[in-house]
Amino acid sequence: MTAKLKQFFVKTGISVKNFxxxxxxxxxxxxxxxxxxxxxxxxxxxxxDGNVVASCLLMGLGQLFYGQWAKGxxxxxxxxxxxxxxxxxxAKGLVGLFTLGTVExxxxxxxxxxxxxxxxxxxxxxxxxxxxxxxxxxANVKDAYKxxxxxxxxKTPPTFRKELSxxxxxxxxKVALALPILGVCVFCVLPIVFMxxxxxxxxxxxxxxxxxxxxxxxxxxxKILTLSDFAPTFFKIFGxxxxxxxxxxxxxxxxxxxxxLLLNRKCVKGKVFWRLFPILAYAVPGFITLLGFKFMxxxxxxxxxxxxxxxxxxxxxxxxxxKWSSRLIxxxxxxWLCIPSSMLLATGILSNVNGDLYEAARVDGAxxxxxxxxxxxxxxxxxxxxxxxxxxxxxxxxxGIFYFLRGGLYIDGYFLASDTDLLINWLYNMSIDNNYYxxxxxxxxxxxxxxxxxxxxxxxxxPSYKQEDTYQ
Amino acid sequence: MKKLVKHPRRLFGVAITYLIxxxxxxxxxxxxxxxxxxxxxxxxxxxxxxxFFPTEYSFDTFVKxxxxxxxxxYPRWFANTLFIAVMxxxxxxxxxxxxxxxxxxxxxxxxxxxMKTTLLLGMFPSFMTMTAVYLLCTQFGLVNQxxxxxxxxxxxxxxxYLTQKGFFDTVSVSVDEAARIDGANNFQIFVKITLPLxxxxxxxxxxxxxxxxxxxxxxxxxxxxxxxxxxxxxxxxSLDDTEFSRYAAGSVFIAIPIVIFYFALSRFLISGLxxxxxxx
Numbered sequence: 188m189t190a191k192l193k194q195f196f197v198k199t200g201i202s203v204k205n206f207x208x209x210x211x212x213x214x215x216x217x218x219x220x221x222x223x224x225x226x227x228x229x230x231x232x233x234x235x236d237g238n239v240v241a242s243c244l245l246m247g248l249g250q251l252f253y254g255q256w257a258k259g260x261x262x263x264x265x266x267x268x269x270x271x272x273x274x275x276x277x278a279k280g281l282v283g284l285f286t287l288g289t290v291e292x293x294x295x296x297x298x299x300x301x302x303x304x305x306x307x308x309x310x311x312x313x314x315x316x317x318x319x320x321x322x323x324x325x326a327n328v329k330d331a332y333k334x335x336x337x338x339x340x341x342k343t344p345p346t347f348r349k350e351l352s353x354x355x356x357x358x359x360x361k362v363a364l365a366l367p368i369l370g371v372c373v374f375c376v377l378p379i380v381f382m383x384x385x386x387x388x389x390x391x392x393x394x395x396x397x398x399x400x401x402x403x404x405x406x407x408x409x410k411i412l413t414l415s416d417f418a419p420t421f422f423k424i425f426g427x428x429x430x431x432x433x434x435x436x437x438x439x440x441x442x443x444x445x446x447x448l449l450l451n452r453k454c455v456k457g458k459v460f461w462r463l464f465p466i467l468a469y470a471v472p473g474f475i476t477l478l479g480f481k482f483m484x485x486x487x488x489x490x491x492x493x494x495x496x497x498x499x500x501x502x503x504x505x506x507x508x509x510k511w512s513s514r515l516i517x518x519x520x521x522x523w524l525c526i527p528s529s530m531l532l533a534t535g536i537l538s539n540v541n542g543d544l545y546e547a548a549r550v551d552g553a554x555x556x557x558x559x560x561x562x563x564x565x566x567x568x569x570x571x572x573x574x575x576x577x578x579x580x581x582x583x584x585x586x587g588i589f590y591f592l593r594g595g596l597y598i599d600g601y602f603l604a605s606d607t608d609l610l611i612n613w614l615y616n617m618s619i620d621n622n623y624y625x626x627x628x629x630x631x632x633x634x635x636x637x638x639x640x641x642x643x644x645x646x647x648x649x650p651s652y653k654q655e656d657t658y659q
Numbered sequence: 660m661k662k663l664v665k666h667p668r669r670l671f672g673v674a675i676t677y678l679i680x681x682x683x684x685x686x687x688x689x690x691x692x693x694x695x696x697x698x699x700x701x702x703x704x705x706x707x708x709x710x711f712f713p714t715e716y717s718f719d720t721f722v723k724x725x726x727x728x729x730x731x732x733y734p735r736w737f738a739n740t741l742f743i744a745v746m747x748x749x750x751x752x753x754x755x756x757x758x759x760x761x762x763x764x765x766x767x768x769x770x771x772x773x774m775k776t777t778l779l780l781g782m783f784p785s786f787m788t789m790t791a792v793y794l795l796c797t798q799f800g801l802v803n804q805x806x807x808x809x810x811x812x813x814x815x816x817x818x819x820y821l822t823q824k825g826f827f828d829t830v831s832v833s834v835d836e837a838a839r840i841d842g843a844n845n846f847q848i849f850v851k852i853t854l855p856l857x858x859x860x861x862x863x864x865x866x867x868x869x870x871x872x873x874x875x876x877x878x879x880x881x882x883x884x885x886x887x888x889x890x891x892x893x894x895x896x897s898l899d900d901t902e903f904s905r906y907a908a909g910s911v912f913i914a915i916p917i918v919i920f921y922f923a924l925s926r927f928l929i930s931g932l933x934x935x936x937x938x939x
Contacts, residue, residue: 308798356844360761363849367754370814375780378791385791446683454673461680463922464687470921471691472874474892475910479694482705487900489693489711496710527687586877618790619881627790639779 231332234339242331246324249331253338257347262327269320277313284310287388292397303400304390311380315372382628391624407629417626420602420613428609431514432583435521439582440575442522443529444567448559450530451537462534465527473524477591480520481505484592505593510606517588517607529578536570537563580638586611595620610634697907705903713904720908731902733909735887736894739805740873740913743890746809748869751816755864756857759823760849764832777818793881803885812872826860827853866920873917 235243242249247262283306292300337344345353354362386407390400411417446465450458468476482488484504491501505513540563548558568575589607596605603621604613610630618627693711698720700713707714724733762774792811801807830853838848854861876892883889889897891913898906 304794305798308795352844355846359845359849360765360767363757363761367758367817370754370810371777371780371817374792374811374814375788375818378788378795379780381795382788382791385794449676449679449683452676454669454676455680461684464684466921467691467918468687470918471910471914472870472892472917474874474876474896475694475914476690478895478906479690479910482900482903482906483690483693485705485900487704487706489708492708492710523686523690615789619793624790624794631788631790 234335235332236335239328239331239335242328246327250327250334253331253334253344255334255344255347258330258350262323265323269316269323272316273313276309277316280306280309280313281317283307284314287401288399291399300397301399302396303388304396307384307388307400308381311377311384382631385625386628386632388625391618391622391626395622395624403625407625408633410626411629411633416602419600420604421630423601423606424604424608424610424613427514427606428583431517431585431609432579435518435525435582435585436575436579438518438522439525439529440571440578442526443531444533446526446530447533447537448563450534462530465530468523469527469531473587474591476524477520477587480516480523481592484516507596507598507605513589513593513607517592520592521582521585521588525578525582532571532574533567536567539570540566583609583638584611584634585609586615590615694907695911697904698911700904700907703902703904705900708903720904721912724905724908724912731894731898731905732887733891733894733905736889736891737913739888740890740892743805743808743812743879744869744872747812747816747872748865750809750813751868752861752864754813754817755820755823755868756854756861758817759820759827760853762820763824763827764835764845764853777820780818789877789881792878796882802882803888804882805888807882808872808878811878812868812875816868823857823860823864826857830856863924866924870917870920873913 238249238252240249241252242262245263246266247259247264250259250262253259283301286306287303288301288306290298290300292298334344387402387404388400389403389406394400411421449455450461455461484490486501486503490504495501502512503509504516544562545558548562553561586609589605589609589612593605593607594612597603597616598605601608603616603623608616611634614627614630614634617623617630696711696713696716697708699716699718700708701715701717701719702713703720703723728734762770796802796807799807801810834852834856835848838852843851874892876896879890879893880896883893891909895906895909898909
């Protein structure tokens, strides 16, 4: 190992250590912080006057007593809306979250039963509403207390108009971030929560509404690991998935780096021209090229045309028994798709390498290979580590390649999958095409745990996160 | 030249370099060239080709693409794709710029936690929750609705705010402070100073959030079950060997705007990629 690379690993180790130390320190100072909170709370209890207590009992009441009509009425209205929501929908939703329905529908007796999935959704929404209510409630009490404190220290509290205008200034971020956060919550967080919860139910197969769904605990995870239907398929696919992610990341990364180095050579004239071709390949939407390659390797495709012209018989490159040829084609096609982006990335990073280093190395008699392993590689590896990890994850979850090349094939020895399918393809086959919703959800939790642990750790370690403020 | 002749080893190295470059250019260009040629083929079927090359060239396929719409309504698909992509690009850009601005210019309590959370959520590839999205959409009645797709695309857009935040980080805050001394509030500063300064970034965001819905196939395939609602990606996926040149023509037509966009922005591409974005 070169010194720089060694240094890199040492640095990485230190960052990992600091990450965990940070967590440890967080816990160590926790009693202190809790104590401060508690003290503030005790002084609040001691000092709070009748108006604040009124706010605690009924949102907005204290504000009304203080003569803050607009604010008080708004809080009162919010309280009314929440109460109505919980009386008519929320309470039922919260109960439904636990029972997931008790009455099965029966067309024969004309019984309209419970729809477990809708009850689950309503349950999640009610919990969110409850959290929202808690937040508003605390804000309301804090607000009343702040007014009291202002009066106690003989100041006039800010007028309603002033507080409104602060929403455009000091608190502008609250207004601006409300919409994006709402959108992300509904369309990114809600599906994730929903999916996680489904992994602990028996939803799927024949157990779909109007039949009742039930909580089953960790049964689905146990099924993946032990049941003779799922377990062999899971381990086979998991093994291939790891192999695929490692191989394709390795190939794409080093081929891209090699191409960038080649283009960086002094003797190459017209670098922009040569760079056009990979960029062209990068620019064409992925589904077009994937379909194109599928046509290219099909029975009637050009490759088989030349094989038959030469006297051979057509080969089913992507056929049901063509395990390794389709895997290799998958690797090659993925390389074709991904090398341009990793080349562009490497080009950007190589332009930052200090040229003097090479000059010094040349003076010391280092050949091109030595220069590569001792200067270029450590530097590029260091700079692209986070991207490399995220590429690994993207490859791990590369849905498109085998969905296009070999989608919809089910092979003996695999449960609803083929020998090129990755976990993400299996997940798709199981849940979208075959209704195994809960098992599919359990698989996606497995994928998520594997990928998110890696990426969060790497992000916290990366310099761009730590030194974020130094550039401003 | 003389120098090269003096050093035969170096000459050999240069020759090898150019040979590899030629090979690389060929490998990347050829499949695309093949599709372009195929789009000008007179007969539509893959079986009528002589290897990679059509037997006869003509402009018919493009005409057929837009006129023969009974089975494969390409103009309709194209309009659908355009509508979805434009709407999600507009809404998504609005949300992304707002998010990036707030994350860059404000220091509030939950900021770091929010950044970490978005990163964690971002590591959840959007299609990994596709089962849940699909089920939710069936419950909310968003299946077979273009607005459902638009909502999903644009609501997810602020998650990729990091590039834009990086841009705002580099814009100096001294102008803001001068404006604040003159009595402007943050909202006015955002509208009157930051937005005009961020014009190139807005254009970049508009275009890049246009590309995703324009070339996505997973969500439309999942949520659009009716033929007349399909996007181009889903439509092209339904074509088989005998409609090969129709597929090629349709692909060429939809790839051209994207290719132009990428070439126009190839300077941005490198920095965008270094920010951690990876093409699917």
